[in-house]
Amino acid sequence: xxxxxxxxxxxxxxxxxxxxxxxxxxxxxxxxxxxxxxxxxxxxxxxxxxxxxxxxxxxxxxxxxxxxxxxxxxxxxxxxxxxxxxxxxxxxxxxxxxxxxxxxxxxxxxxxxxxxxxxxxxxxxxxxxxxxxxxxxxxxxxxxxxxxxxxxxxxxxxxxxxxxxxxxxxxxxxxxxxxxxxxxxxxxxxxxxxxxxxxxxxxxxxxxxxxxxxxxxxxxxxxxxxxxxxxxxxxxxxxxxxxxxxxxxxxxxxxxxxxxxxxxxxxxxxxxxxxxxxxxxxxxxxxxxxxxxxxxxxxxxxxxxxxxxxxxxxxxxxxxxxxxxxxxxxxxxx
Amino acid sequence: xxxxxxxxxxxxxxxxxxxxxxxxxxxxxxxxxxxxxxxxxxxxxxxxxxxxxxxxxxxxxxxxxxxxxxxxxxxxxxxxxxxx
Numbered sequence: 001x002x003x004x005x006x007x008x009x010x011x012x013x014x015x016x017x018x019x020x021x022x023x024x025x026x027x028x029x030x031x032x033x034x035x036x037x038x039x040x041x042x043x044x045x046x047x048x049x050x051x052x053x054x055x056x057x058x059x060x061x062x063x064x065x066x067x068x069x070x071x072x073x074x075x076x077x078x079x080x081x082x083x084x085x086x087x088x089x090x091x092x093x094x095x096x097x098x099x100x101x102x103x104x105x106x107x108x109x110x111x112x113x114x115x116x117x118x119x120x121x122x123x124x125x126x127x128x129x130x131x132x133x134x135x136x137x138x139x140x141x142x143x144x145x146x147x148x149x150x151x152x153x154x155x156x157x158x159x160x161x162x163x164x165x166x167x168x169x170x171x172x173x174x175x176x177x178x179x180x181x182x183x184x185x186x187x188x189x190x191x192x193x194x195x196x197x198x199x200x201x202x203x204x205x206x207x208x209x210x211x212x213x214x215x216x217x218x219x220x221x222x223x224x225x226x227x228x229x230x231x232x233x234x235x236x237x238x239x240x241x242x243x244x245x246x247x248x249x250x251x252x253x254x255x256x257x258x259x260x261x262x263x264x265x266x267x268x269x270x271x272x273x274x275x276x277x278x279x280x281x282x283x284x285x286x287x288x289x290x291x292x293x294x295x296x297x298x299x300x301x302x303x304x305x306x307x308x309x310x311x312x313x314x315x316x317x318x319x320x321x322x323x324x325x326x327x328x329x330x331x332x333x334x
Numbered sequence: 335x336x337x338x339x340x341x342x343x344x345x346x347x348x349x350x351x352x353x354x355x356x357x358x359x360x361x362x363x364x365x366x367x368x369x370x371x372x373x374x375x376x377x378x379x380x381x382x383x384x385x386x387x388x389x390x391x392x393x394x395x396x397x398x399x400x401x402x403x404x405x406x407x408x409x410x411x412x413x414x415x416x417x418x
Contacts, residue, residue, distance in 0.1 A: 073384065078380045079380050149367055323375075325374075327368050327403060
């Protein structure tokens with residue numbers, strides 16, 4: 001790994017949550033524990049716990065993986081690459097009706113605590129009334145489930161939904177909205193703001209995160225929604241799952257125009273047009289254009305407003321190193 | 335792994351197993367069962383997908399990536415001529 005450390009912004013201590021140990025760090029960096037610990041303590045702020053050793057902020061570790069491997073083969077790198085592979089598929093496949101069986105499974109470590117009453121775990125349900133999202137009829141849902149069995153029941157607050165998601169090709173016409181959107185894409189592409197992992201504490205202070213020079217999909221979507229509303233437009237930030245190899249937490253902004261909500265996805269646009277190095281995805285100009293108004297058939301929004309976290313533990317955002325597992329099974333739409 | 339729960343290639347299972355934090359977990363998962371719901375985490379699925387690309391020597395398509403939800407589906411993506 002490169003020894004360079006200037007390519008991302010560390011989480012300021014006042015917002016950091018130092019609770020990721022070297023084992024989790026090693027998994028994210030794709031290195032043995034000892035090597036990962038040495039690399040992380042060299043390049044990241046940390047606190048030392050007498051029992052667990054050095055503890056890091058999860059976002060810092062993810063960024064170390066993203067910015068310093070130069071291999072494109074760390075888990076965060078690969079997740080981006082695989083989940084956005086659809087951008088290279090024919091354009092019609094972005095919008096055509098697609099069936100999805102989605103299972104959201106809490107990790108056993110959290111589920112056990114929830115079930116013995118030592119912690120309260122909550123997961124935002126899917127927004128089945130979202131534009132383009134339609135629950136499957138019972139026979140179709142049953143057929144989809146039968147073809148993709150589970151070894152054990154999915155326990156609440158985990159859930160399973162079978163939906164048809166239909167995309168829509170559209171563009172944002174409002175000049176103010178397009179200007180604000182492009183301004184933020186340019187800030188990311190030009191490096192004034194670094195697209196990187198941001199922890200939940202700073203996501204909640206998205207304006208401050210942007211001023212610090214860092215943004216992820218949540219920060220960008222919340223800030224764009226703010227700016228659109230400040231300009232007198234109707235906008236909202238959404239958060240849900242990007243479906244593909246797995247379901248991945250993702251956020252985007254939506255503008256209400258022409259009597260419907262049009263997604264404006266700064267993260268996709270940046271990664272497709274301005275992402276650098278191993279994080280750049282191969283995408284056509286048509287895909288970049290589609291990020292400003294079109295709705296893709298693989299985004300399942302949650303019900304939480306303002307792109308708030310999808311999973312809470314005792315009223316706080318759940319630890320990111322214990323993510324819910326989200327399986328996404330495509331089916332043949334009829 | 336018991337022979338009752340798997341009819342797909344041992345090569346495919348070995349490829350998946352090498353990319354799990356707890357390889358023994360796969361011994362408990364039948365061919366058609368949802369891997370993620372059975373406890374395979376997203377990081378492991380991502381490593382499995384990379385291993386499949388390396389095995390095939392090419393990028394997987396979006397369609398192939400999306401269908402990789404069970405041992406059998408992964409075997410299908412990798413082809414059926416792998417032998418047991």
